[in-house]
Amino acid sequence: MAKIVVDVMLKPEILDPQGDAVASALLRLGFSFAQSVRQGKRFEIEVEGEPTASQISQVEKAAELLLSNSVIETYVVRVEK
Amino acid sequence: MRVGVITFPGTLDDKDAARAITRSGAQAVSLWHGDADLKRVEAVILPGGFSYGDYLRAGAISRFAPVMKSVIEAAGEGMPVLGICNGFQVLCESHLLPGALTRNSDLHFLCRDQEIEITSNKTPWTRTFSINEKIVIPIKNGEGSFQCDDKTLAQLEDQGRVIARYVGDNPNGSRNLIAGISNEQGNVVGLMPHPEHAIDPLTGPSGAGLGFFTSILNSMVK
Numbered sequence: 062m063a064k065i066v067v068d069v070m071l072k073p074e075i076l077d078p079q080g081d082a083v084a085s086a087l088l089r090l091g092f093s094f095a096q097s098v099r100q101g102k103r104f105e106i107e108v109e110g111e112p113t114a115s116q117i118s119q120v121e122k123a124a125e126l127l128l129s130n131s132v133i134e135t136y137v138v139r140v141e142k
Numbered sequence: 143m144r145v146g147v148i149t150f151p152g153t154l155d156d157k158d159a160a161r162a163i164t165r166s167g168a169q170a171v172s173l174w175h176g177d178a179d180l181k182r183v184e185a186v187i188l189p190g191g192f193s194y195g196d197y198l199r200a201g202a203i204s205r206f207a208p209v210m211k212s213v214i215e216a217a218g219e220g221m222p223v224l225g226i227c228n229g230f231q232v233l234c235e236s237h238l239l240p241g242a243l244t245r246n247s248d249l250h251f252l253c254r255d256q257e258i259e260i261t262s263n264k265t266p267w268t269r270t271f272s273i274n275e276k277i278v279i280p281i282k283n284g285e286g287s288f289q290c291d292d293k294t295l296a297q298l299e300d301q302g303r304v305i306a307r308y309v310g311d312n313p314n315g316s317r318n319l320i321a322g323i324s325n326e327q328g329n330v331v332g333l334m335p336h337p338e339h340a341i342d343p344l345t346g347p348s349g350a351g352l353g354f355f356t357s358i359l360n361s362m363v364k
Binding site: 132 | 198199202203206234235240241242244245246247248249287289290291315
């Protein structure tokens with residue numbers, strides 16, 4: 062079963078207080094490597110067999126329409142085996 | 143005058159909104175998210191709450207409810223629409239209003255009385271207020287930070303479409319202390335704080351929130 066994955070991230074200019082809170086927590090735990098943290102969403106969409114070009118383009122549409130909000134977010138669609 | 147109040151799954155403030163409409167002298171009409179029929183209302187309120195559990199993004203799923211198709215059409219024809227809190231989020235997700243509401247900058251869910259300043263009385267929802275009138279009404283949200291790009295912000299400011307601003311410290315990180323905005327025509331208004339919880343000093347911090355509801359009545363009954 063292959064998966065079509067959609068990663069949604071806040072645009073760089075949009076404040077991400079959740080990511081900032083995670084970055085502070087990392088620092089408190091001694092993980093001092095993190096310059097900054099951004100938190101996003103990942104959608105895994107299972108399809109029967111190999112995803113077709115038409116399925117991928119429909120997922121692109123769904124990502125634009127529902128899964129992301131273009132005012133504040135960007136998305137990337139990819140296939141994962 | 144008939145004013146509709148939409149109930150989505152997870153809406154909390156529909157009863158208070160209906161009570162405020164009744165108190166203003168208009169007739170409150172319940173509308174259901176799954177029913178596209180607007181029941182001959184002359185204005186619509188999208189109340190606060192957590193429609194669809196705020197899943198995905200606040201307001202993102204409600205936008206596609208059958209009733210919203212009718213609301214979007216009616217708004218395009220000039221029907222007054224007010225979105226309060228979660229209703230504001232739904233209006234942004236529906237593209238009836240620009241921008242988006244994101245997580246409060248300090249991550250806290252806020253629930254307190256908040257002073258706001260009315261900065262436009264040109265909309266049918268704010269016309270009984272004086273410009274720069276300050277009122278205290280409750281604010282209660284986790285995702286109330288109004289965000290938009292610089293160009294949209296400049297448009298909102300230049301066209302006088304910021305209808306209310308927070309007074310004092312910025313409670314949630316909203317750009318330019320924005321508490322409420324309108325669309326270009328002025329008939330669609332989104333407001334983060336809750337006027338429907340402040341219609342009577344007995345049960346709220348003031349009675350000043352009633353102004354939003356008497357405004358719509360005065361706008362329609364001439």
